[in-house]
Amino acid sequence: MTMRFQGTEAYVATEDLTVAVNAAVTLQRPLLVKGEPGTGKTELARQVAQALGLPMLEWHVKSTTRAQQGLYEYDAVSRLRDSQLGDERVKDVRNYIRKGKLWQAFEAEGRVVLLIDEIDKADIEFPNDLLQELDRMEFFVYETGETIRARQRPIVIITSNNEKELPDAFLRRCFFHYIRFPDMETMRRIVAVHFPQIKDAVLTTALTQFYELREQPGLKKKPSTSEVLDWLKLLLAEDLSPEDLKREGTSLLPKLHGALLKNEQDVHLFERLAFMARRQQGR
Structure with missing residues (x-):
């Protein structure tokens, strides 16, 4: 069944915005949404999830956020401490891996909407570090030797306030839409x-x-x-x-x-x- 977004009762979507959302869904590419702060970029992702009846995951990017955190984080310090205390948990490295938002989206039973909010707040290398994962919809976990692949490709919506220029290689993989200020x-x-x-x-x-x-x-x-x-x-x-x-x-x-x-x-x-x-x- 083809999913189509037409806006919601709580969100006024212009025709060009609905076209952009549906094009990104059809192409199975991330939708990169730019525009002035306060023009409804973040809310768009929530309304797309609601309109299509899909669960939503939100990854809010800060200046200190690293791309790896979206995949997973390995807590080596806790594992070392537990090993010194003789804790049985140390035998399974999975006990010390915290799944990021991309991992959660990839392993979801059904399709989800994944919001990567304000990507331009992070370091300039942040978008490049996510290129392969968003393109191939898979990543490798070195600590366990397993590859995590998306069961179903999530609908990825990425917002930017234009604080930094995003790399060309990243832009090529996205469908782009600029939300103009409403007339x-x-x-x-x-x-x-x-x-x-x-x-x-x-x-x-x-x-x-x-x-x-x-x-x-x-x-x-x-x-x-x-x-x-x-x-x-x-x-x-x-x-x-x-x-x-x-x-x-x-x-x-x-x-x-x-x-x-x-x-x-x-x-x-x-x-x-x-x-x-x-x-x-x-x-």
């Missing part, structure tokens, strides 16, 4: 999933302010989808009307802007612009 109409659909009760006039005013803020030249960190959802939640909690959202005087900052702007440079940018606007009016 106004797509954002309305996303908001409708989370806040179906929001009044259209409030939403129009809020999103107009949001996109004006995002498009301001010189902004260091543009607010993301997750941040606009937080902001709208606050606006609803305060029960603000479109009139309440009007900016006072020459202030260019929207109400409760702390949910949208996350560093002092960007706040200062809008304060400077407001100061310049006041000077222009005073002339």
